[in-house]
Amino acid sequence: MTDLIRNRDARHWLLHLQGLASPPRQALGQDGLRDLITHIGFVQIDSINTVERAHHQILFSRNQTYRRDDLRALHEDDGAVFENWTHDAAIIPSVFYPHWRHRFAHIQDDLRSRWRKWRRSGFEELIDGVRTTIERDGPTRARDLAPNQLRGDPKQSGGTWWDWHPAKTALEYLWRTGEVAVARRDGFQKVYDLSERVIPAAHRAATVSRDETVDWACRSALDRLGFATSGELAAFWDAVSPKEAAEWCAARLGTDLRQVAVEPANGGKPRLCFAGADYRERLAPPPPARLRVLSPFDPALRDRARTERLFGFRYRIEVFVPAARRQYGYYVFPLLEGARFVGRIDMKHARQEGALRVKRLWLEPNVRLTAGRRRKLEAELERIRKFTGADRLVFEQGYDRAVG
Numbered sequence: 001m002t003d004l005i006r007n008r009d010a011r012h013w014l015l016h017l018q019g020l021a022s023p024p025r026q027a028l029g030q031d032g033l034r035d036l037i038t039h040i041g042f043v044q045i046d047s048i049n050t051v052e053r054a055h056h057q058i059l060f061s062r063n064q065t066y067r068r069d070d071l072r073a074l075h076e077d078d079g080a081v082f083e084n085w086t087h088d089a090a091i092i093p094s095v096f097y098p099h100w101r102h103r104f105a106h107i108q109d110d111l112r113s114r115w116r117k118w119r120r121s122g123f124e125e126l127i128d129g130v131r132t133t134i135e136r137d138g139p140t141r142a143r144d145l146a147p148n149q150l151r152g153d154p155k156q157s158g159g160t161w162w163d164w165h166p167a168k169t170a171l172e173y174l175w176r177t178g179e180v181a182v183a184r185r186d187g188f189q190k191v192y193d194l195s196e197r198v199i200p201a202a203h204r205a206a207t208v209s210r211d212e213t214v215d216w217a218c219r220s221a222l223d224r225l226g227f228a229t230s231g232e233l234a235a236f237w238d239a240v241s242p243k244e245a246a247e248w249c250a251a252r253l254g255t256d257l258r259q260v261a262v263e264p265a266n267g268g269k270p271r272l273c274f275a276g277a278d279y280r281e282r283l284a285p286p287p288p289a290r291l292r293v294l295s296p297f298d299p300a301l302r303d304r305a306r307t308e309r310l311f312g313f314r315y316r317i318e319v320f321v322p323a324a325r326r327q328y329g330y331y332v333f334p335l336l337e338g339a340r341f342v343g344r345i346d347m348k349h350a351r352q353e354g355a356l357r358v359k360r361l362w363l364e365p366n367v368r369l370t371a372g373r374r375r376k377l378e379a380e381l382e383r384i385r386k387f388t389g390a391d392r393l394v395f396e397q398g399y400d401r402a403v404g
Contacts, residue, residue, distance in 0.1 A: 007263040016284035018300040042090040057295040083182040097203040104178030123169035142168040265312035291376040313341035354391035
């Protein structure tokens with residue numbers, strides 16, 4: 001008989017596993033930050049800086065004692081984390097690095113094939129030269145390569161992702177395939193060096209088999225999701241194929257794994273998933289009732305379809321949607337209250353005027369802006385203001401005419 005996990009229990013458990021149920025003001029420090037990143041699994045990086053960079057906001061939303069310099073130290077001084085790719089660019093614990101070596105080997109041909117179509121031509125001829133330049137000169141930025149290694153139209157030497165010059169493409173290829181690593185960032189610009197100069201020797205020297213990586217990827221994904229289909233396990237790290245994940249689940253069903261049915265948020269047929277055989281012992285209590293503003297790239301809602309099933313909350317980023325067709329706005333932040341998504345908010349750090357400007361609020365159906373909820377929201381906005389360094393919090397006219 002298949003066990004049923006009630007929707008409430010599923011939400012509580014997921015938020016616990018995603019680090020959103022812990023006391024948000026418990027002192028973190030570097031050791032606690034390293035443990036938090038390992039607990040979550042990875043922290044996505046994104047260039048949009050409407051309020052704060054995604055990785056900083058993801059960590060701050062879990063613990064208000066988070067300090068940016070602690071993350072810099074973990075990366076640049078200790079080598080406890082590294083930057084590379086899961087489903088997107090991310091900060092990853094370095095203890096996982098041996099598993100990325102399989103990814104590096106696997107994606108080389110695929111990247112070359114796809115980038116021949118998507119990038120400007122000429123990058124493959126520059127790979128050896130870029131590698132030699134970094135070996136000789138040390139830490140290197142993409143713009144350091146452009147003046148003497150650009151091949152193509154010199155009028156188009158910018159560094160945007162859709163118009164990389166060939167030397168930048170070669171550099172990114174070396175990063176994605178593990179020959180170079182991000183040593184640090186100048187502002188937000190990546191500075192690369194040979195991986196052997198960046199990744200701690202113990203992590204580079206460790207070897208694991210492909211079977212060990214498949215087992216690690218599926219098991220560790222389940223540890224962070226609680227319950228999942230085999231496809232969701234494969235997608236978590238984007239390190240194994242759906243076929244490998246399905247075979248892993250099938251081989252362990254009835255021993256390490258059992259099948260469960262997870263109740264969706266708004267009724268309907270429960271979704272069959274896999275969970276650990278001891279899942280009942282791992283169910284979590286409700287998270288704190290505080291209200292949190294999450295990054296659009298928060299790992300708790302990265303899988304939009306899963307978020308909609310579990311929370312009844314449909315969320316999409318509208319950055320690439322033409323303004324006239326946006327339902328909400330360019331970069332709108334989800335609002336999580338306890339174990340419920342209660343709305344979304346449009347705000348921006350207007351750095352030149354030193355203000356965190358709150359433009360508009362939308363609440364979900366059947367959610368009201370009560371006096372207590374308003375206090376919780378404005379307390380969270382004040383915390384974010386302090387974190388961003390804005391001098392003041394500005395509520396634009398009509399922001400609180402919440403739309404449900």
